[in-house]
Amino acid sequence: MAESKPKPKLKKEAVPIPKQDPKVRAKNFNEVALGYTEEQALEEASRCLQCVKPQCVTGCPVEVPIPEFIRLIRERKYAEAIAKIKTKNSLPAVCGRVCPQEEQCQAKCVVGKIGEPVSIGRLERFVADWEREHGFAIPEQAPPTGKKVAIVGAGPAGLTAAADLAKLGHKVVMFEALHVAGGVLVYGIPEFRLPKVIVQNEVDYIQKLGVELRLGYLVGRTNTIPELLKNGFDAVFIGSGAGLPQFLGIPGENLGGIYSANEFLIRVNLMKAYAFPDYDTPIRVGKHVVVIGGGNVAMDCARSALRLGAQVCLLYRRSREELPARKEEIENAEEEGIICKFLAAPTCFIGDEKGWVKAMECVQMELGPPDESGRRRPQPIKGSEFTMETDTVIIAIGRTPNPIIQRTTEGLAVSKWGTIITDENGKTSLEGVYAGGDIVTGEATVISAMGAGKRAAKAIHEYLMSKT
Amino acid sequence: MPLTICGYDAAKGTVSFAFHEVGKTTKELGSMSPGDFIENVTGPLGNPSEIKRYGKVLCVGGSVMIAPALLQVKAMREAGNHVTTVIGARSKEFLMMEDEARELSNELYIATDDGSKGYKGLDFLHGLLKKEHFDRCVALGPVVMMKTVSEMTKPFGIPTTVTLTPIMIDGMGMCGVCRVTVGGKMLFGCVDGPEFDGHQVDFDQLIQRQRMLLPEERLSSLLWEMGGCQCGRKQA
Numbered sequence: 001m002a003e004s005k006p007k008p009k010l011k012k013e014a015v016p017i018p019k020q021d022p023k024v025r026a027k028n029f030n031e032v033a034l035g036y037t038e039e040q041a042l043e044e045a046s047r048c049l050q051c052v053k054p055q056c057v058t059g060c061p062v063e064v065p066i067p068e069f070i071r072l073i074r075e076r077k078y079a080e081a082i083a084k085i086k087t088k089n090s091l092p093a094v095c096g097r098v099c100p101q102e103e104q105c106q107a108k109c110v111v112g113k114i115g116e117p118v119s120i121g122r123l124e125r126f127v128a129d130w131e132r133e134h135g136f137a138i139p140e141q142a143p144p145t146g147k148k149v150a151i152v153g154a155g156p157a158g159l160t161a162a163a164d165l166a167k168l169g170h171k172v173v174m175f176e177a178l179h180v181a182g183g184v185l186v187y188g189i190p191e192f193r194l195p196k197v198i199v200q201n202e203v204d205y206i207q208k209l210g211v212e213l214r215l216g217y218l219v220g221r222t223n224t225i226p227e228l229l230k231n232g233f234d235a236v237f238i239g240s241g242a243g244l245p246q247f248l249g250i251p252g253e254n255l256g257g258i259y260s261a262n263e264f265l266i267r268v269n270l271m272k273a274y275a276f277p278d279y280d281t282p283i284r285v286g287k288h289v290v291v292i293g294g295g296n297v298a299m300d301c302a303r304s305a306l307r308l309g310a311q312v313c314l315l316y317r318r319s320r321e322e323l324p325a326r327k328e329e330i331e332n333a334e335e336e337g338i339i340c341k342f343l344a345a346p347t348c349f350i351g352d353e354k355g356w357v358k359a360m361e362c363v364q365m366e367l368g369p370p371d372e373s374g375r376r377r378p379q380p381i382k383g384s385e386f387t388m389e390t391d392t393v394i395i396a397i398g399r400t401p402n403p404i405i406q407r408t409t410e411g412l413a414v415s416k417w418g419t420i421i422t423d424e425n426g427k428t429s430l431e432g433v434y435a436g437g438d439i440v441t442g443e444a445t446v447i448s449a450m451g452a453g454k455r456a457a458k459a460i461h462e463y464l465m466s467k468t
Numbered sequence: 469m470p471l472t473i474c475g476y477d478a479a480k481g482t483v484s485f486a487f488h489e490v491g492k493t494t495k496e497l498g499s500m501s502p503g504d505f506i507e508n509v510t511g512p513l514g515n516p517s518e519i520k521r522y523g524k525v526l527c528v529g530g531s532v533m534i535a536p537a538l539l540q541v542k543a544m545r546e547a548g549n550h551v552t553t554v555i556g557a558r559s560k561e562f563l564m565m566e567d568e569a570r571e572l573s574n575e576l577y578i579a580t581d582d583g584s585k586g587y588k589g590l591d592f593l594h595g596l597l598k599k600e601h602f603d604r605c606v607a608l609g610p611v612v613m614m615k616t617v618s619e620m621t622k623p624f625g626i627p628t629t630v631t632l633t634p635i636m637i638d639g640m641g642m643c644g645v646c647r648v649t650v651g652g653k654m655l656f657g658c659v660d661g662p663e664f665d666g667h668q669v670d671f672d673q674l675i676q677r678q679r680m681l682l683p684e685e686r687l688s689s690l691l692w693e694m695g696g697c698q699c700g701r702k703q704a
Contacts, residue, residue, distance in 0.1 A: 177640050179508040187642070216510040218640055245644040247654060254654070254673055256680040260644035266637050277691050280492060281637070282684035355676040402641045403659060 012115025015044040017122050022335040026306055029191045029274065032332060033097070041126040045073040047111055048118045055108035056120060061451030062160075064088045066105060066120055073123060082131040085124060086139065090163035090206065091156065091450065093132065093198045094185060096125025099447045100326050132201050138208050142169035147464045150175060150233040151211075152219040152405065155183020156446045157239030157437030159206055160453030161460070165237075166209040168461050173233075174211055177218040180270070183241055185446070187270040188262075190300050192307070193329075220404035225412075225433060234467070235432045235460045238420060239453060242399040242438035248292070252349030253395075257286065257357040261297045261396035268304050285310050286391030290360065292316075292346060293396035294323045299330065301394045302338045310392065312338050317345040317365050317378040343367070343378065347385070349393065359389050399443050409433075417442060426456030427463075434460055469493050470633045472608070472662070473512060474535030483511075486535035486564070492688040513639045514662045518629065521548040523603035526626070527573075528554045528593075528617050530609020534564050536631070537608040541572045544606075550574050552602070554593065556613065560585035593620050602626050607666060611675050618666030628666035632657050634674060635681070649673055 018034040019025070025032050036044065048070040056066045064085055072081035085092045101107075101121035109117035131137075147170045151158045154176035166172045180186050182199040207213055219225060225236050245260030247253055259267075264283070267273040271281035289305040291298050294316035306312045314333070316323060319342045323330055334340065343365045350359040364384035367376035401418040413421040413429035419440055426434040436452030438444055475484040489498040497506075517540060525544045529537025534555045544551050553573035557563040559582045570576050577596070578586030590613070597620060605628040607617040614630040621628045634657045636646040646657030651668035655661070 177510060178638065179510075216508045218510055218513065221511070221513055221640075243640075243642040244656075244659075245642070247644065247647070249654070254647060254649060254677060256677070263637065263643040263645050266643050271637070276684065277688050280688060282681050282688070284681065284684065355680075404641060 010049075010111065010114070011047055014047070014116040014119045015040045015122075017119070019332075022332075022337075025192065026336040029304075029307055031195050032192050035129055036122055036126045038126075041073060041123060042076070044119050045070050045123060048074075049110055051110055055110060056105040056118075059104040059106075059108040061104065061447045062088050062454050064105075064124070069127065070118070070120075070123060073127060078127050078130045079134070079137060082127045083137060083139065085127065088454075089450070090160055091202045091446075092124050093128035094156070094194060094202055095447055095450070096121050096123075096128050097194050097198070098185075098189060100445060102327060104447070132198075136205050136208065139167060141167050141209065144171070145169040145464065147171065147234045148173070148232055149460060149464075150219075150228045150236045151239065152225070152236060153177070153183055153239040153241055153437075153439075154181035154203070154213065155239055155241050155437065155449065156185065157241075157439075157449040157453035157456075158183070158237065159202065160450040161237045161239065161436070161457040162211045163206045163209055164454060164457035165460060166206070166211050168457070170461070170464065172211045173214060174206075175214050175217040175219050175222075177216070178270070179215055181213055181215065183239075187266050188297065188300070190265065190269050190304050192303065193300065218404065220408040225405065225409045225430075229432060234464055235434065237426070237453070237456055237460060238405060238428075238433065238435035238439055239437045239449065240402055240405055240439045241449075242443040243402040244400045245395070246398045246400055247395055248346065248397065250346060250348050252351060252357070252360075255349055255351040255357040256355050257284065257391055258349060258393045258395065261293070261301050261394055262399065264301050264394045265297070265304065268308070274308055283308070284392070287311060288390045289313070289392040289394065290315055290346075290388065290390045291394045291396055293398075294318065294325060295396065295398070296325045296329055297399075298394075298396035299325045299333050299338075301396050303333050303336060305392070305394065306336055306338060313388075313390075314338055314340045315344055315346065315362070315388075316340065316342050318375065319343055319367065322367075322375050344386075345378070345380070346393075350387075357390060357393055359387050360393065361385060361387050399438075401439050401442070405439075424455070425459035426452060427459055432463065470513075470636050470639055470658075470662075472533065472536040472631065472633060474539050484535075486532045488532045490689075491685050492692040495689065495692055510639065514658055515660075517543065517663060519543045519547050523549065524601060525549045525551045526554070526596075526602045526605040526621075527551055528556070528590075528605065528607040528609065528613070529569075530556045530607075530613040531558070531562065532564070533608040533610075533631070534569070537606070538565060538568055538572055540606055540608070541569070545572065545574075549604075552596075552600070553577070554579060554590075556580060556586075556590065556609070558582065590616050590620070593617070597621065597624050597626070605629070605666075607631075611671060611678060614666060615669075615671035615675075618669070618671070622667050629663045630666040630669060631662045632664055632669070632674065633662060634677060648677075 054067045069081045069084040105120045106117040151162045151174040181203045185199045245262045267283045272279040273281045273283035276282045285308045289310040289312045291302040291314045302312045346360045352358045363380045365378040368379045371377040406414045420435040426436040434456040436456045437449030471485040489495045552575040554577045556579040607614045608631045634646040637643040639658045641659040649670035
């Protein structure tokens, strides 16, 4: 059944991914996208041109050998296909689901110039899911080097660095502050976009590589980085992420019913508040929820609130064109019944006699000249104030780096934004200490954090091997 | 659930906590037997207490927070301070660790809300503050008590540290539930605290935020009491 040449006639449309019906999924937390069947995967894989100089790979932060794995899918060699991906990417089931492929690999796909690009992410997901059903293969590992590395934070950057360093033969201990590994993949991204079992499987795989996982261990408090280095670790990788929620800084923000995106998502996702009181963590979601922000986190909050039975309005201060969320997620959200209100921002919150939010005052915005981010800066329109009734507000306007490590690690160079300063390979101002992911860049994507974890792992390996 | 450490034994590798059984989780904790275990404990979290040689220190501990207050008394004494301790509770039944308090402190005062032991309420403090000079005050206890103490020390210009344990989820800076207004600024109980300047804290807002999920807490607690064995239920 092996094909050596692409089909002469190219289909312009990608094979659509089956999804739960919007009306049904708006009422459950099950995964929205159901994944390709084998036939669909084979059909989609046949659309790949197998370019000699593949552009898609240049769009991938971890340089997954895309044409090669797609060729292996065509040949129905799924085990080989996933092994090929895993030479570069230790979390394919995650990336296949949450990477913004449309801005990365698929944006560069040559097929995209004449029609829809090859659905690389969906194919990656297909083989990753195939492996989960058929059992993991543990790749060959280098002989033990006798070197010990501490990984701080079991999120995308840390998991990637841990996997790469373990494969290179180092003893790796991963410290995670929460009671589960996965970082933003478990506390942030909801079940309907990335099921916890998928993340757990990726974590299991990394543990099978020999990585030791220590949960409930907050580096900076339980032990500091200098203490880890003193206590037998030869190097440390910091991947502690951008966890601290940002607030608007407007009056009334501390009223009841106003949540940070993190609070809302941690309660609903990680602590399963949607099943209160069967689970102990409560969440109170009213009838009229307003989510402030326009990124993927804002979409996740809005869609979670909707599933808890609320009417949800998303308020974004720029226009639809500037929405930073993935296009697919915006479409999913609107299909499910989320109302988006553009070019408006809150100016203050009004509470009832019990201290619970009951309304918010807003102002209409217009777009002025571009700001430093290149996007047009929103400006309030004078006299356009209006009031919106609401009983629940979720503030999803970004997260800043967690300050604990910076405050407890003497000599670690930190920027004015609180991010850790590193070179392009993740090397910090302290010897043997590397960092990567959101703690270095500020809030970004899962895959860029993974890319940083990968580069740092390589640099740590070189550093350890140069030290005898 | 944030609990304040009130003792430790480095040799044994143990820490101790004191808590009242008020809600579902504390009731569940209270139902445990020696040898049982909790799936996950993380800590210590937050910034260490500010222990220095101030001179004369007034330490006020209320209710279950008497236990961690006495840890501060001990540390303050070791740092060379003269420590006057006040312990208080709703009534004498709720008063704990009186003997330890007496032993650790230079002077000890006792107060209860109903007057069943010692002074009735904290009004006597006013007289004490008028009579004696203090260089520092630390208050650990119910929010209302810390508010009262802070209001009393303010006219005397005594720097007052309060220990706040607002509602928090992770305790490491992620959720923002524990936000408190201190000196007009939004700070996080977990990463910026737990100790704050009592003269700057917006206590009324804190009290309101503490009550945010009271109906849910009551429901949870009631179900726990009705349900008996709760095998298989997850920890908050």
